[in-house]
Amino acid sequence: MQKTLAAALVCCAFAAQAAPDQASFYRAVSIDNALAVRDLLQQGVDPNLPDQQRGDIALVIALRDDADKAFKVLLETPRIDLEARSANGNTALMMAAYKHKREAVDALLAKGAKVNQSGWTALHYAASAGDVPIMKLFLARGAKVDAFAPTNITPLMFAAREGQEEAVKLLLASGADASLKSSHGWTATQFALAADKPGVAAIIDKFQQERSQERSRRN
Numbered sequence: 001m002q003k004t005l006a007a008a009l010v011c012c013a014f015a016a017q018a019a020p021d022q023a024s025f026y027r028a029v030s031i032d033n034a035l036a037v038r039d040l041l042q043q044g045v046d047p048n049l050p051d052q053q054r055g056d057i058a059l060v061i062a063l064r065d066d067a068d069k070a071f072k073v074l075l076e077t078p079r080i081d082l083e084a085r086s087a088n089g090n091t092a093l094m095m096a097a098y099k100h101k102r103e104a105v106d107a108l109l110a111k112g113a114k115v116n117q118s119g120w121t122a123l124h125y126a127a128s129a130g131d132v133p134i135m136k137l138f139l140a141r142g143a144k145v146d147a148f149a150p151t152n153i154t155p156l157m158f159a160a161r162e163g164q165e166e167a168v169k170l171l172l173a174s175g176a177d178a179s180l181k182s183s184h185g186w187t188a189t190q191f192a193l194a195a196d197k198p199g200v201a202a203i204i205d206k207f208q209q210e211r212s213q214e215r216s217r218r219n
Contacts, residue, residue, distance in 0.1 A: 032069050059095075097129065160204065172203075189201045
């Protein structure tokens with residue numbers, strides 16, 4: 001019995017020593033040390049776990065910290081989960097859109113990353129950042145123009161709050177419904193006004209007036 005217990009303790013100690021260093025993995029990703037990232041992945045590090053410090057997954061860390069070489073290594077890893085989320089719900093595609101990283105967006109989409117997710121979507125993030133080319137790419141791939149994030153915030157509301165005029169124009173032209181309200185009862189126009197973006201509010205109101213007039217002419 002004692003020998004069996006001793007053997008088990010030795011095995012546990014060996015396993016603990018042999019376990020890959022997850023914290024070192026996140027540091028290597030953050031500083032763009034691609035060789036260390038590859039080595040730790042080969043040792044068995046899980047690339048899809050969020051780090052304990054900020055709750056971010058490795059792909060998000062790489063994109064957030066402009067670690068382009070580490071990002072490529074992660075993307076080539078067979079075990080990588082493109083839909084894995086950080087603790088705050090961020091996916092790699094969302095972060096790539098927010099950071100204006102078109103090459104990363106293209107690479108993620110080519111690998112099968114989903115444009116539409118429950119809750120916050122990549123279109124919300126692209127709209128917030130005002131990245132019209134990436135928004136057009138998402139919309140061409142079937143992104144839901146009126147996707148509801150928590151508290152029913154749409155990409156239009158997000159773009160309006162951030163004062164992204166060109167993003168607002170694109171969303172409206174793509175069929176976004178400016179009359180929708182968040183759970184707080186605010187429309188996109190009200191988000192713009194609350195954020196001191198009267199120019200955006202004027203764009204939305206003008207678009208709604210023109211659409212209303214067009215409907216009246218048709219009737």
